[in-house]
Amino acid sequence: MTHYLESKPRYEVLDGLRGVAAIIVVLFHLFECYPGNLLSVYVSHGYLAVDFFFALSGFVMGYAYDDRWGKMSVTDFIKRRIIRLHPMVVFGALVGVCFFYYTGGIELYNKVDDAIWWMVLLQALLMICMIPLRPSMDIRGWGELTSINGPIWTLMYEYVANILYLLVLRHLSKIALGILVVLSAILTADLTLHLNIFGLLQEGAANYSVAGGYALTTEQVYIGYTRLLCPFLMGLLLSRIGKKISVPGGFWTTSLMLILMLNMPILGGENGIVDGAYQLVCILVLFPLILTMGAGSKLTGKRSLAFCRFLGNISYPLYITHYPLIYMQTSWKLRYPDAPASTHIMVGVCTLIIAIFIAWAAYKLYDAPIREWLTKHWARKN
Numbered sequence: 001m002t003h004y005l006e007s008k009p010r011y012e013v014l015d016g017l018r019g020v021a022a023i024i025v026v027l028f029h030l031f032e033c034y035p036g037n038l039l040s041v042y043v044s045h046g047y048l049a050v051d052f053f054f055a056l057s058g059f060v061m062g063y064a065y066d067d068r069w070g071k072m073s074v075t076d077f078i079k080r081r082i083i084r085l086h087p088m089v090v091f092g093a094l095v096g097v098c099f100f101y102y103t104g105g106i107e108l109y110n111k112v113d114d115a116i117w118w119m120v121l122l123q124a125l126l127m128i129c130m131i132p133l134r135p136s137m138d139i140r141g142w143g144e145l146t147s148i149n150g151p152i153w154t155l156m157y158e159y160v161a162n163i164l165y166l167l168v169l170r171h172l173s174k175i176a177l178g179i180l181v182v183l184s185a186i187l188t189a190d191l192t193l194h195l196n197i198f199g200l201l202q203e204g205a206a207n208y209s210v211a212g213g214y215a216l217t218t219e220q221v222y223i224g225y226t227r228l229l230c231p232f233l234m235g236l237l238l239s240r241i242g243k244k245i246s247v248p249g250g251f252w253t254t255s256l257m258l259i260l261m262l263n264m265p266i267l268g269g270e271n272g273i274v275d276g277a278y279q280l281v282c283i284l285v286l287f288p289l290i291l292t293m294g295a296g297s298k299l300t301g302k303r304s305l306a307f308c309r310f311l312g313n314i315s316y317p318l319y320i321t322h323y324p325l326i327y328m329q330t331s332w333k334l335r336y337p338d339a340p341a342s343t344h345i346m347v348g349v350c351t352l353i354i355a356i357f358i359a360w361a362a363y364k365l366y367d368a369p370i371r372e373w374l375t376k377h378w379a380r381k382n
Helices: 012-032 048-065 074-103 117-128 152-167 174-192 218-241 250-262 272-296 302-321 323-335 341-379
Strands: none
Touching: 012 048, 012 250, 012 272, 012 302, 012 323, 012 341, 048 152, 048 218, 048 250, 048 272, 074 117, 074 152, 074 302, 074 323, 074 341, 152 218, 174 218, 174 272, 218 272, 250 272, 250 302, 302 323, 302 341, 323 341
């Protein structure tokens, strides 16, 4: 019989960085509403925040669980991961349902108006059960893994990472894990340099990029697993190596680095390999560097500590709940393309503020209380 193990002390700087990355994702999606516009230049590499999340997840997974096997059972691990991840998956499904029909009436979401209410609820149930959708089951028009809340596709891959860790990765030595990192890095290079080693990549706008993974097609599944494996494995390996770098102003320094990296304009123009090489460097070099700096740096000021905790608390709820608002923002933009620029800016700013407020409220009133209750009444039971 095992006893419930309390959570370890947190890496506060890494919590703060997770929040920074989540806000950048929201900004990236907001600016995506204006393709071809000057706004689309900003946060051009915001999608790389997903790869950073996977790297951070691998690092935290190793830190939180590697030395607990023997004291913690497989069942304990599964309970902990479900409690950490799934309450917000349920909440994200509910938010997606509530906002779904507000995005109809435009060509971009050409299936929304024809979607029957029970189809929407069925898709919410499938999302809660982490069952991906085939493109033929799409009820929005984008062919996503889940039609009611697009970014949930990354949580499906996160669950895969948890299963891989439970079944395989926790048993591997650092050398074996390092070999997997090298092999997965080759897959990342296959995407970013468009080597197309396996002939799975189609010619298109996403060449020389890791952007993708959101649909249940051969190409998109390959992209999704590639985006998951290299960062997650590298983060896990870094946690086992234990090398940390302390830098002055750790959170602010690493935040600035992350913001600059994800805000970098598209490089090389039509020569996509230049930008692909930049993405490869971010994933293989810069993200690991930021992780080691964030893990090795301490927070001293009370305000910095409170700010990082706030960012860490809202990061996951913000990522899970913001995209239904992006659907609405996109729909509004297409309905009123001739509205003054100041109006578009005001709507975008309000969308960001509302997204952060919903995330904060979801954490305080739902996620934290639910996880506390589940921990007390489910996880602690032997």
